[in-house]
Amino acid sequence: MSILEVRDVSIIYSDDKRVAVEHASFKIEAGEYACIIGSNGSGKSTLVKGIVGLVPVTSGEVIHALSPEQYAYLSQITEVERDFPATVREVVLTGMQRSGRRFPFYTREDRKKAADAMETLDITDLADYRIGNLSGGQKQRVLLARALCREPKLLILDEPCAGLDPAITAEFYSLIDHINKKQGVTILMVSHDLDQVEQYASHIIMMNQTVEFDGDHEAWCRKCAQEGGHYHDTVN
Ligand SMILES: Nc1ncnc2c1ncn2[C@@H]1O[C@H](COP(=O)(O)OP(=O)(O)OP(=O)(O)O)[C@@H](O)[C@H]1O
Numbered sequence: 001m002s003i004l005e006v007r008d009v010s011i012i013y014s015d016d017k018r019v020a021v022e023h024a025s026f027k028i029e030a031g032e033y034a035c036i037i038g039s040n041g042s043g044k045s046t047l048v049k050g051i052v053g054l055v056p057v058t059s060g061e062v063i064h065a066l067s068p069e070q071y072a073y074l075s076q077i078t079e080v081e082r083d084f085p086a087t088v089r090e091v092v093l094t095g096m097q098r099s100g101r102r103f104p105f106y107t108r109e110d111r112k113k114a115a116d117a118m119e120t121l122d123i124t125d126l127a128d129y130r131i132g133n134l135s136g137g138q139k140q141r142v143l144l145a146r147a148l149c150r151e152p153k154l155l156i157l158d159e160p161c162a163g164l165d166p167a168i169t170a171e172f173y174s175l176i177d178h179i180n181k182k183q184g185v186t187i188l189m190v191s192h193d194l195d196q197v198e199q200y201a202s203h204i205i206m207m208n209q210t211v212e213f214d215g216d217h218e219a220w221c222r223k224c225a226q227e228g229g230h231y232h233d234t235v236n
Pocket residue numbers: 013015016018019020038039040041042043044045046047
């Protein structure tokens with residue numbers, strides 16, 4: 001059974017009646033490293049927000065085989081105020097908050113899971129730093145550790161490397177690959193970085209308001225060869 005199915009989904013923003021996503025359909029299977037690509041304004045972020053319930057789906061259905069606790073969502077880098085008082089450890093621990101339980105009552109197991117997530121993301125040394133003082137790449141690792149400490153089965157990321165330099169971006173993609181392969185976490189990621197997508201993704205979905213391509217890595221390579229690299233120009 002698919003872990004997630006997007007079935008004939010359309011999303012229209014109510015304020016300006018703009019159709020951002022039109023009749024999009026695809027399935028995500030457990031274990032995949034799936035990437036959604038497409039040019040600016042092609043509806044990628046809107047679709048992902050529809051999947052995680054941040055914007056309402058106008059028609060069609062998003063069918064989750066997982067409960068909301070079993071998937072995690074990481075958005076684009078958001079500006080964290082320089083003087084924001086929380087430390088890295090505190091931010092990662094908030095990933096363990098559960099509905100019905102009040103902060104800051106974390107169990108020993110919660111703290112262990114947060115420590116393990118920091119170890120995986122190689123940010124243990126930063127545990128007592130204020131998050132506002134970190135670089136963009138470090139902040140994204142902290143937010144990824146926060147998303148991972150609940151041990152999600154599906155990780156949904158919206159352009160996690162926007163604004164990061166190429167070396168940090170390459171490191172981040174490799175880390176996501178490790179999380180996919182070694183921890184068995186299914187990945188669904190919006191990305192602009194076609195080189196990284198082609199290196200790692202097992203499933204590629206190309207948006208242009210609707211789904212213009214939906215296939216595995218080999219099918220994507222065949223299409224690119226037929227089109228003479230056309231997609232590299234439209235996506236980047
Ligand atoms: N909150 C909003 N209200 C109204 N229209 C919106 C809103 N957010 C996005 N849109 C519009 O919906 C369309 C799709 O935008 P979206 O952000 O989903 O595209 P995208 O593919 O993620 O783009 P990018 O690659 O630039 O991030 C665009 O025409 C955009 O202007």
